[in-house]
Amino acid sequence: MSTTLETGHCFAADLGGTKLAAAMADARGEIVAELTEPTDRRGGAFVAEQIAVCADKLAQSVGIDATQVRHVMVGVPGAIDPLTGRISLTPNVVGLEGFDVLGYLRGRFGADVLIENDVNLAMLGEQALGCASHCRNAAFLALGTGAGLGLLIDGSLFRGARGSAGEIADLPIGRDPTWQIGSATGAFELEVGSLAIVDRYRRQGGGGAAVTVRDIFTLLEEGDEVAAVVLDVTARWVALAIATLQSLLDLELIVLGGSIGVRPELYERVRRALPALFSRPVAIEPSRLGDRAGLIGAVCAAAQALRQNRAPAQHALHLS
């Protein structure tokens, strides 16, 4: 039985396109139970309910009553409007854009519920327990199915005027968007998203049965030359995005994360490509928390809210 009954628990979840990670933590932010399951493909309300059921399961497993959960923080793969709490730009989970996730979860939990962009939470995770602990101005560049960015400016998360700062899938890097009108996928994601990488491998005439980016990394280990070229090209686009970020924001550190961004084979290539593309030195590091960065960031944020015994106004850009 936990010794922190009096101070309550917090629940954190990181919702991804393929999997849902969840954790129960005590008031100090120590994780007491954790689980991961595939995201409900029906999306929308089903996913919101799945998150709540995860909390029930975890509460049961550590022998606490679900009512002892005081704070809930859920990371979602999309932009959150600071005024309405509406989620947008979530191509990877169906039915989230029209659904009031926050309202549903607030009804389901008798606790303070906050939602936050998943990459923003990963940035917080790296700041709290990862490689960005000394930083006040940093970015978490997530590369996986898509591309996203969490920004830390002057020590606080920066979300933008409408909650869509860091939605860099449509950075005009790569295919020229002024000649590609109407593409549903952003120019940058068309170069570095996982589909783009696999497609590039096929177009370059790669042999083997590469159907996922993971396959391409395996082929690279086996000495496949096409895989090496494909990753070189991908790394160059990533390096261009980093040069762009540095031109705009002049950050202390850029953390590379996400299932693809965290791979050392990619990180090394990006590091080598950068000096030719940007005149000043740029500090980049691979995520130390890996695929748990978002979940850990969510736990830290929820535990902090619990300790302060108040939920920070959810999108209080001017407070903090």
Added chain:
Amino acid sequence: MLSQPMTSVTRQLSRRSVFEALLHRSPISRADLAKVTGLSKQTTSEVIDAFDQQGLVRPVGRTSGNVGRTAVLYELSPEGGHVLGIDLGARLTVALADIAGRVLAEADEATDSRGGAWALDQIARLAGRLARDNHTHPSRIHSIVLATPGVVNPKSGAIEMAPNITGLGNLNVVGLLGEKLGSPVAIENDINLALLGEIWHGCAQNVANVAFLALGTGVGLGLYVNGQLVRGVNGAAGEIGYLPIGGDPLQAESRLQGCLEYQVGAHGIVRRYREAGGSDVDSARQVFERAQAGDARAMGVIEETARLTGLAAATVVATVDPQLVVLGGSVGARPDFADQVARVLSRIATRPVEIRASTLGKRAGVVGALSVALNKLHDELFGVADLAAALPLPPPRAQ
């Protein structure tokens, strides 16, 4: 009732709130000052008497009420202190304002092409003339802010990366200019100050997240997020000349001058017009004039410039999600050009964002310099420890 003796902090806070009310609501009576600040009539009167002795306020008439006695109206006295804003670029602009933010005089001339110490002498000469013409003794100028291109290194105070003005990199500009003008000088990047100018008196009033995209001889970006300038760790945020847009970033020209700036800087516009077979021109302005006169080559060059600028704006929108993008600089502030860029952006951006042409034009930098100089003066007089926020400046009003 006996009034509580005022401690030094409460006195500071009272003085600050009376000053703030005078800044925003004058002319105003003692009774209304008390109402607005929530201070007692006695405290308000004590503060006003003290301000009067310091020369900070002056009476400007009486209320014209129908019934009862009329009351004296006060406003901040122009003798309360002055500030100087300076914008040093291809042209040199100097402006003098009083403590209430009223611009008293402004002058501008071409910057001494010899640069360096000559440019600093020129600043001192122009500032001296403005002060004399307004019968302001130089000792009344309490705060000076200088806008310059390039990066002001926050650690060393040196001006770096300002290739368009010669001889500034080796000078202790802060020290030398402070000596010549007799007051401490603060330096800030000209684009950041132009952005603050638009926020104070221009097209970005009351907007919390603004990007200012400057196109002229060079290109640059100012970012104002959640009420703060973004300067970057080395003061190099917004150096977007090097954005990988408009060409191969590995090309020699791109590495030297910056990929984007090589194309959309004023020299780039002239070069591309010549490359397209256009007849001889010396300036980007001439290319715009020819485009307006129907020269197809010039129109093509301007259209391409708008396209590349739209891509740069899309980069900013994707990364920092501003509420408003202001286009400034000698090229960017042209309203027809801003419309062209807005059309490009609306085609490619998934999130619509408003674009406006700068309304202050070439005055944006000097107005921003004045706003920061005023913040500093107000803070010197009425700053309270643990109260970091600057006193809000009054909105623009007719002189």
